[in-house]
Amino acid sequence: MYFQLVVLSGTPGTGKTTLARTLSGMMGVKWVGLSDLVRDKGLFLGVDAERGSLIADVERLIPKLGQLAEEAGGRLIVEGHYAEVTPREWVEKAIVLRTHPGELWRRLAERGWSEGKIRENVQAEILGVCAYNAVEAYGWEIVYEIDTSSKPPSESVREALEIVSRGGEKYRVGRINWLRQLEKEGKLEEYFK
Numbered sequence: 001m002y003f004q005l006v007v008l009s010g011t012p013g014t015g016k017t018t019l020a021r022t023l024s025g026m027m028g029v030k031w032v033g034l035s036d037l038v039r040d041k042g043l044f045l046g047v048d049a050e051r052g053s054l055i056a057d058v059e060r061l062i063p064k065l066g067q068l069a070e071e072a073g074g075r076l077i078v079e080g081h082y083a084e085v086t087p088r089e090w091v092e093k094a095i096v097l098r099t100h101p102g103e104l105w106r107r108l109a110e111r112g113w114s115e116g117k118i119r120e121n122v123q124a125e126i127l128g129v130c131a132y133n134a135v136e137a138y139g140w141e142i143v144y145e146i147d148t149s150s151k152p153p154s155e156s157v158r159e160a161l162e163i164v165s166r167g168g169e170k171y172r173v174g175r176i177n178w179l180r181q182l183e184k185e186g187k188l189e190e191y192f193k
């Protein structure tokens, strides 16, 4: 069966689950969150004690994902901060969610996360780790980015629908650069001390 999956990736707190849920309803396409799948189906190798997170067993996760895509008729929205593990040949488009470091810090602090855990994730967002991983996995042609910093989730849904239906130069990966932005704001040091 031919798969056309939409991959939603991004640093924790950028809005993947929020977006996936609504996008799924509007597109009439099922969605799956990789972290939930890994936990619920026991698809992990162990626990990362330092981070308090599960270490996904990708070798078992991928066939499970294939099975879900098959059951869904070939269309599925896959979300997760390592969603680029989804094989290239199954992916139609990948969207990386991006959030300004200041806003991301606020969102993660609201979750009650430790400063160390927040800082690690915000630094990864500044350096564009998820965008890098998506481009490495899929090539820049099918990778897009949306900025969820200061607009309502409904606006992110609209942008994602535009990307899925038309693509759009406006959303091509590479336009969002927090390093440059923070340097301009004189705030880069705050995040790397």
Ligand SMILES: Nc1ncnc2c1ncn2[C@@H]1O[C@H](COP(=O)(O)OP(=O)(O)OP(=O)(O)O)[C@@H](O)[C@H]1O
Binding pocket: 010, 011, 012, 013, 014, 015, 016, 017, 018, 019, 080, 081, 107, 147, 148, 149, 151, 152, 153, 154, 155, 156
């Ligand atoms: N434009 C937006 N799009 C999506 N979420 C937004 C947006 N603006 C604000 N938010 C808020 O950001 C938070 C994002 O949380 P969410 O759980 O969706 O992130 P996540 O990327 O799935 O995180 P995790 O990787 O930890 O599961 C929510 O509280 C959501 O309401």
Ligand SMILES: [Mg+2]
Binding pocket: 016, 017, 018, 033
């Ligand atoms: Mg989530």
